[in-house]
Amino acid sequence: MRQQARIGRGSCYNRAMPNNTNKPPQNDNALPAILRDCEFILGAAEVAQFPDDKSVEIAFAGRSNVGKSSAINAITQRRKLARTSKTPGRTQQINFFTMGDNARLVDLPGYGFAQVPLAVKEKWQKTIHKYLAERSNLVVLVLLMDIRHPLTELDRQMAEWARDSNLPTQVLLTKADKLTKGKAAATCLSVERELEQLGGQFGVEPFSSVNGLGVSIMRAQIDEWVSDALAGDNG
Ligand SMILES: Nc1nc2c(ncn2[C@@H]2O[C@H](COP(=O)(O)OP(=O)(O)OP(=O)(O)O)[C@@H](O)[C@H]2O)c(=O)[nH]1
Numbered sequence: 001m002r003q004q005a006r007i008g009r010g011s012c013y014n015r016a017m018p019n020n021t022n023k024p025p026q027n028d029n030a031l032p033a034i035l036r037d038c039e040f041i042l043g044a045a046e047v048a049q050f051p052d053d054k055s056v057e058i059a060f061a062g063r064s065n066v067g068k069s070s071a072i073n074a075i076t077q078r079r080k081l082a083r084t085s086k087t088p089g090r091t092q093q094i095n096f097f098t099m100g101d102n103a104r105l106v107d108l109p110g111y112g113f114a115q116v117p118l119a120v121k122e123k124w125q126k127t128i129h130k131y132l133a134e135r136s137n138l139v140v141l142v143l144l145m146d147i148r149h150p151l152t153e154l155d156r157q158m159a160e161w162a163r164d165s166n167l168p169t170q171v172l173l174t175k176a177d178k179l180t181k182g183k184a185a186a187t188c189l190s191v192e193r194e195l196e197q198l199g200g201q202f203g204v205e206p207f208s209s210v211n212g213l214g215v216s217i218m219r220a221q222i223d224e225w226v227s228d229a230l231a232g233d234n235g
């Protein structure tokens with residue numbers, strides 16, 4: 001059964017926005033141990049290729065080009081752990097990365113990218129759906145949305161699905177460096193209010209892999225989700 005991670009404490013709704021100058025600490029000591037030395041495990045195009053489900057997993061999902069792979073790199077303080085690209089549709093498999101010995105980060109292919117051939121897209125979608133629906137070791141979904149146009153129809157479907165699946169979900173509003181601090185804070189609040197209407201377990205944070213906004217918060221969150229899930233497993 002899925003562990004219930006604690007989500008949404010200290011989100012933008014009840015905490016002052018950090019300054020946009022709030023760069024991620026470059027000091028390695030600031031990285032929780034679990035986020036040091038992450039390694040690529042494999043890329044899976046179908047369910048049969050998934051690694052075993054004995055490790056706790058945190059998956060990054062969202063529209064194509066929203067910044068999933070960049071967020072994973074920023075959080076792990078690595079340049080090229082996950083492959084990024086200006087061209088949407090870069091991540092074409094479900095990529096698994098180690099986080100210590102008992103946990104993994106998972107980079108999902110983006111949804112909503114029209115240029116990918118339909119047959120390919122359907123295959124990914126089926127695999128992504130199976131991953132999200134059936135992965136019993138998935139403890140938190142990190143759902144990324146572009147802060148300039150959040151909660152698109154597909155984002156909404158994803159959020160509703162997460163609520164119906166009782167899956168704790170951390171929304172990251174990406175590319176926050178593209179907005180003023182005030183506009184970013186306002187968007188964050190309105191997204192949070194809309195998600196409150198949905199019910200479910202949602203936290204919302206502004207995020208930028210360019211200026212580091214939200215990066216240290218996410219590091220601390222991931223550390224906590226993993227320790228809680230592993231403690232739950234043992235207890
Ligand atoms: N300004 C800005 N650009 C960003 C940010 N995050 C990502 N980008 C850019 O957005 C583009 C897509 O980033 P990726 O991390 O590859 O996006 P993705 O969601 O993994 O994309 P797919 O794998 O295609 O689904 C790249 O050109 C990045 O440099 C951000 O926080 N701020």
Ligand SMILES: [Mg+2]
Nearest residue numbers: 068069090091
């Ligand atoms: Mg990607």
